[in-house]
Amino acid sequence: MSRAVVYEKFGGPEVLELREVPEPHAGPGEVRVRVTAAGLNPMDWGLAARPEAAARFGITLPSGFGYDFAGVVDEVGPGVDHTAVGDRVHGGALGRAVADFVVLKASDTLFPTPDGLSDEVASTLPVAGSSAAAALAAVGLRAGDTVLIGGAAGGVGIFAVQLAKLAGATVLGTAAEGTFPFLRKLGAEPVTYGPGLADRVRELGDITAAVDLFGTETAEAALALGVPPERIATIAAGPNPPGGVRATGGADADPGALKQIAEAIVAGRLTVPVAAVFPVDRIRDAVALQAARHVHGKVVVTL
Structure with missing residues (x-):
């Protein structure tokens, strides 16, 4: 037997249970990964809490939990x-990552974890890293741009801010005032989100691009400031964001994006703030912290 986090009804962290389940094994064309760490994302608890969201991703009850993982291949x-x-690897397994073992097709997206990169950090990369890379690519970010990043202190934002800086852009990031020192350390000039955002951004100077990582407020502000729709991207506004701006997500990222991010971390050019690490038997506490959206950085569960 092995362990997995599962839920049999939709709801908050209280529906998550760590259970013994039959140990899976790799079949033809498959590999089994002994999971050591799983990074949490808003989509994880969103799928567990909202039946309509789960249905869009083909998830039915009972279900496993989580997407991002890192570990070691132990069966081929x-x-x-x-x-x-x-082989040390990291990757994604929708609705089943927080478990002792993950079995997936060898042809699925599975990335080598380079020396110098811990499993805890590697487990934070697949969703957030690829989503940030896709959003910046969608707006054609280039050196000399001034980009407004909405939700800059969140899990995707910490990657987007640093990747934009590495590309030679100036970064303005929307956030709550309590996160301003954190964002400045990442290299962004913070600006308070909420009503009047466009006016506050205007006072800081002209922007040439924008990525909205949470809703549509940043995208709407950028449109109001005259940024062309093709230079604005959203990742959480659905397939039809306002004003003809670009909708994108991690699936659109360049195949080499995560490799480049991992190499940048090992080289010390990019950092991943891990805000909290929980053992898997405290999965409810980990999800409650992550879902509250007050944490600065990523939350990781270890197995």
């Missing part, structure tokens, strides 16, 4: 020749 099925037992 017949027909797999490019992955070996003992």
